[in-house]
Amino acid sequence: MLLITCPWCGPRDETEYHYGGQAHVPYPETPADLTDGQWAEYVFYRDNPKGPFAERWVHSTGCRRWFNVLRDTATHEVLTSYRIDEPRPELPHAGGNR
Amino acid sequence: MTAQPLPEHPDFLWRNPEPRTSYDVVIVGAGGHGLATAYYLAKNHGITNVAVLEKGWLAGGNMARNTTIIRSNYLWDESAAIYEHALKLWEGLPEELDYDFLFSQRGVLNLAHTLQDVREGVRRVNANRLNGVDAQWLDPDEVAEVCPILNVSPHTRYPVLGGTFQPRAGIAKHDHVAWALARRADEMGVDLIQGCEVTGFLKDGDRVVGVETNRGRILAGRIGLAAAGHSSVLAERAGVRLPVQSHPLQALVSELHEPVHPTVVMSNHVHVYVSQAHKGELVMGAGVDSYNGYGQRGSFHVIEQQMAAAVELFPVFARAHVLRTWGGIVDVTPDASPIIGTTPVENLYVNCGWGTGGFKATPAAGWTFAHTIATGEPHPLNAPFALERFTTGALIDEHGAAAVAH
Numbered sequence: 476m477l478l479i480t481c482p483w484c485g486p487r488d489e490t491e492y493h494y495g496g497q498a499h500v501p502y503p504e505t506p507a508d509l510t511d512g513q514w515a516e517y518v519f520y521r522d523n524p525k526g527p528f529a530e531r532w533v534h535s536t537g538c539r540r541w542f543n544v545l546r547d548t549a550t551h552e553v554l555t556s557y558r559i560d561e562p563r564p565e566l567p568h569a570g571g572n573r
Numbered sequence: 574m575t576a577q578p579l580p581e582h583p584d585f586l587w588r589n590p591e592p593r594t595s596y597d598v599v600i601v602g603a604g605g606h607g608l609a610t611a612y613y614l615a616k617n618h619g620i621t622n623v624a625v626l627e628k629g630w631l632a633g634g635n636m637a638r639n640t641t642i643i644r645s646n647y648l649w650d651e652s653a654a655i656y657e658h659a660l661k662l663w664e665g666l667p668e669e670l671d672y673d674f675l676f677s678q679r680g681v682l683n684l685a686h687t688l689q690d691v692r693e694g695v696r697r698v699n700a701n702r703l704n705g706v707d708a709q710w711l712d713p714d715e716v717a718e719v720c721p722i723l724n725v726s727p728h729t730r731y732p733v734l735g736g737t738f739q740p741r742a743g744i745a746k747h748d749h750v751a752w753a754l755a756r757r758a759d760e761m762g763v764d765l766i767q768g769c770e771v772t773g774f775l776k777d778g779d780r781v782v783g784v785e786t787n788r789g790r791i792l793a794g795r796i797g798l799a800a801a802g803h804s805s806v807l808a809e810r811a812g813v814r815l816p817v818q819s820h821p822l823q824a825l826v827s828e829l830h831e832p833v834h835p836t837v838v839m840s841n842h843v844h845v846y847v848s849q850a851h852k853g854e855l856v857m858g859a860g861v862d863s864y865n866g867y868g869q870r871g872s873f874h875v876i877e878q879q880m881a882a883a884v885e886l887f888p889v890f891a892r893a894h895v896l897r898t899w900g901g902i903v904d905v906t907p908d909a910s911p912i913i914g915t916t917p918v919e920n921l922y923v924n925c926g927w928g929t930g931g932f933k934a935t936p937a938a939g940w941t942f943a944h945t946i947a948t949g950e951p952h953p954l955n956a957p958f959a960l961e962r963f964t965t966g967a968l969i970d971e972h973g974a975a976a977v978a979h
Contacts, residue, residue: 494864
């Protein structure tokens with residue numbers, strides 16, 4: 476089981492959280508101008524790196540707030556977590572999606 | 574019922590050749606799908622100058638990690654067609670490959686525990702029948718006749734309200750399936766090359782012309798990717814982005830028991846699927862771990878939940894022990910249906926996105942992928958499963974419709 480640190484509540488078991496997939500995927504700025512291909516990219520395509528991955532989690536049984544986690548998908552190691560109003564932290568050796 | 578003896582451990586069934594410098598077709602991934610593709614390239618299309626490259630050992634990925642369930646009772650027409658084609662091929666393969674891989678058509682029960690489950694099940698039975706797939710709706714007493722050890726009491730937390738039954742469904746011995754396909758492909762001239770990892774692609778403009786590997790450069794007329802959980806990592810090296818997410822999928826076995834479980838039972842609602850292997854171990858699985866992962870392992874609470882479900886359904890299992898748990902990496906698409914077809918890169922083809930359901934499709938995946946690679950055009954069975962559907966919107970939404978949650 477993963478041990479994930481909620482920025483508001485501290486370290487808790489994975490079972491307190493739900494997963495939200497890739498972080499930092501902004502809604503299109505000019506949705507009316509998007510082609511079908513661009514819509515497909517926004518709706519269906521997400522990064523799937525083997526290595527560090529910035530992803531969203533929600534603390535469902537705690538503060539119920541969304542936040543971001545940087546986690547290595549090859550080792551499942553949780554590298555760090557941060558609030559959604561914070562930029563992705565720069566960690567040495569952490570490549571992955573940006 | 575008595576436990577069935579396993580076939581003798583086979584002698585060497587294929588050569589281990591050094592890779593040549595060029596092939597007509599290179600398949601990446603020697604799992605079930607890669608091996609079936611090579612087999613049908615040779616058998617159906619006469620293309621035998623083929624290499625199957627495998628970074629690990631033959632059939633050591635998801636082919637060694639699945640729960641071996643074979644069925645075709647999918648809701649949507651496109652899915653029923655390709656999985657039923659697979660089931661018909663399964664029915665002939667032991668004889669065709671001259672290899673008894675213990676294909677056992679013991680049926681599969683998909684249980685209903687809520688009114689919505691019942692409506693979904695009845696609808697799926699009707700859809701299956703219209704598509705020529707054998708399917709029956711059973712009430713709880715009939716469910717108990719098929720599987721006497723199931724607890725169909727109305728007093729459980731989620732009582733069994735009925736179930737769908739596909740008598741022609743079943744299980745097979747996964748390793749032997751891979752070895753059977755490998756032996757025949759090898760006999761027809763296909764090179765199966767283990768310990769050969771593809772590290773990059775050679776391109777001439779928008780065309781692939783070969784692969785870079787840890788064992789040198791290999792030129793190829795056409796390249797087919799059949800790399801399951803690592804499909805997006807591999808495709809990215811060729812400059813292709815795939816709409817898949819890789820998740821851990823866990824399974825477990827108990828110690829050996831006398832044969833007590835005569836069929837395959839799947840429950841979407843309490844979420845576990847259980848069969849008993851020929852040797853006697855109870856084989857169980859459920860859904861994926863929620864997070865992305867390439868670690869071939871998952872979190873223990875997922876195992877705990879599926880065991881709780883199994884004991885609720887089968888009180889007789891309460892004193893069984895978990896012998897071993899493991900995880901594979903499954904690549905899941907947004908509509909829980911596979912992608913089999915062409916890519917934006919010329920001469921590069923992809924078979925991926927099978928998620929949690931790839932084993933049952935092995936022969937049809939190979940059949941259609943071989944056709945696509947050989948002719949450059951999809952077979953009618955895999956045309957709906959093109960990558961383009963995520964742009965056109967013509968999804969085949971098997972999430973929750975396929976008789977199992979993913």
